[in-house]
Amino acid sequence: MAKFCNDFAVLGFLSLLSCAAINAQLSPTFYSSSCPNLHSIVRSGMAQAVNRERRLGASILRLFFHDCFGCDGSILLDDTATFTGEKNAGPNANSVRGFEVIDAIKSNVEAACPGTVSCADILALAARDGVVLLGGQTWTVPLGRRDATTASQSAANSNLASSASSLSQLISIFAAKGLNARDMTALSGAHTVGQARCVSFRSRIYNDAKTNASFFACIANGQLSPGFYRRTCPTLESTVKSAMTQAVNNEHRMGASILRLFFHDCFVNGCDASILLDDTATFTGEKNARPNAKSVRGYEVIDTIKSNVESACPGVVSCADIVALAARDGVVLVSLSLSLSIYIYIYIYIGS
Numbered sequence: 001m002a003k004f005c006n007d008f009a010v011l012g013f014l015s016l017l018s019c020a021a022i023n024a025q026l027s028p029t030f031y032s033s034s035c036p037n038l039h040s041i042v043r044s045g046m047a048q049a050v051n052r053e054r055r056l057g058a059s060i061l062r063l064f065f066h067d068c069f070g071c072d073g074s075i076l077l078d079d080t081a082t083f084t085g086e087k088n089a090g091p092n093a094n095s096v097r098g099f100e101v102i103d104a105i106k107s108n109v110e111a112a113c114p115g116t117v118s119c120a121d122i123l124a125l126a127a128r129d130g131v132v133l134l135g136g137q138t139w140t141v142p143l144g145r146r147d148a149t150t151a152s153q154s155a156a157n158s159n160l161a162s163s164a165s166s167l168s169q170l171i172s173i174f175a176a177k178g179l180n181a182r183d184m185t186a187l188s189g190a191h192t193v194g195q196a197r198c199v200s201f202r203s204r205i206y207n208d209a210k211t212n213a214s215f216f217a218c219i220a221n222g223q224l225s226p227g228f229y230r231r232t233c234p235t236l237e238s239t240v241k242s243a244m245t246q247a248v249n250n251e252h253r254m255g256a257s258i259l260r261l262f263f264h265d266c267f268v269n270g271c272d273a274s275i276l277l278d279d280t281a282t283f284t285g286e287k288n289a290r291p292n293a294k295s296v297r298g299y300e301v302i303d304t305i306k307s308n309v310e311s312a313c314p315g316v317v318s319c320a321d322i323v324a325l326a327a328r329d330g331v332v333l334v335s336l337s338l339s340l341s342i343y344i345y346i347y348i349y350i351g352s
């Protein structure tokens with residue numbers, strides 16, 4: 001990759017400021033005459049990659065994000081005698097992936113339009129196409145980025161967030177690029193696709209004093225297992241999924257409502273379905289707590305699912321597990337909307 005990128009490279013842009021400086025010249029039609037087949041070449045390279053391994057759609061999105069605290073293709077550069085590049089920076093080493101996909105696309109683009117299209121633009125298009133191929137929204141990618149001729153491992157280490165970053169570190173890393181905490185939260189929605197290594201989140205689950213104790217007790221409970229009901233209620237997942245599909249078909253918002261129901265359940269003494277309990281003579285429950293009253297919704301959906309599950313496997317499955325599965329299924333069912341918010345932020349702050 002270093003060769004192709006250096007061949008094309010004109011200038012290095014290692015900060016968003018310098019990226020912003022050329023933004024005025026970016027245009028979606030930048031290559032319309034010089035490389036008319038660019039979009040279809042990138043799209044077909046990404047389709048091949050995602051057909052081979054779906055995760056590659058996510059991996060290329062992350063590659064773009066890690067390049068895009070500069071958007072100059074510098075992440076693609078191998079180390080040389082004169083610089084140590086970004087590939088082996090802490091947040092990238094043994095983690096960022098998909099370089100070979102961009103290499104293959106770049107070769108195809110070079111065959112069609114030699115010395116014309118920057119690696120940075122190919123990466124920007126490939127990230128968009130990856131999101132679309134995973135079921136997300138499309139967006140227009142402004143083009144005309146120029147490739148870096150150099151890269152800096154230490155800049156990558158200080159510019160990129162790592163799994164060990166604290167909240168205040170994350171906020172200031174994004175703030176340095178003109179993005180606020182709200183932007184960061186929206187962009188983090190990208191984590192609805194892809195995978196992470198255990199090493200990236202283990203320390204957050206165990207012994208992390210900054211995490212709400214009941215929350216991680218809930219997710220780290222040694223007895224939890226995805227196969228918990230495999231023998232006792234084998235149809236559980238399909239029962240929940242089909243009821244959630246019906247609910248979301250009836251009202252698209254329900255996917256979001258159930259996700260929030262789950263979140264509000266989990267933050268009060270753990271993910272134990274206590275939010276579903278009506279008041280009794282002996283306790284006043286959570287339903288009418290201030291953040292929930294006239295706001296949290298979707299109880300009837302969980303009731304319906306619980307009835308269906310009870311018919312299939314009486315007295316076996318907890319409501320807490322039903323809410324957890326329903327929240328996951330709701331997110332999957334409305335994933336197009338989540339992708340839309342990612343699209344908006346990428347388009348406004350990174351893609352342009």
Ligand code: HEM
Binds near residue numbers: 061062097184195
């Ligand atoms: C808020 C700061 C962020 C942090 C601390 C962070 C951290 C991480 C970590 C630790 C992983 C797992 C890496 C591994 O285990 O190898 C990961 C994966 C991922 N990240 Fe982020 N990330 C952040 C923001 C973003 C943003 C803004 C995007 C894109 C818009 C993004 C897209 C992804 C994707 C798609 C994956 C999965 C990649 C794959 O499956 O190969 N991340 N992130």
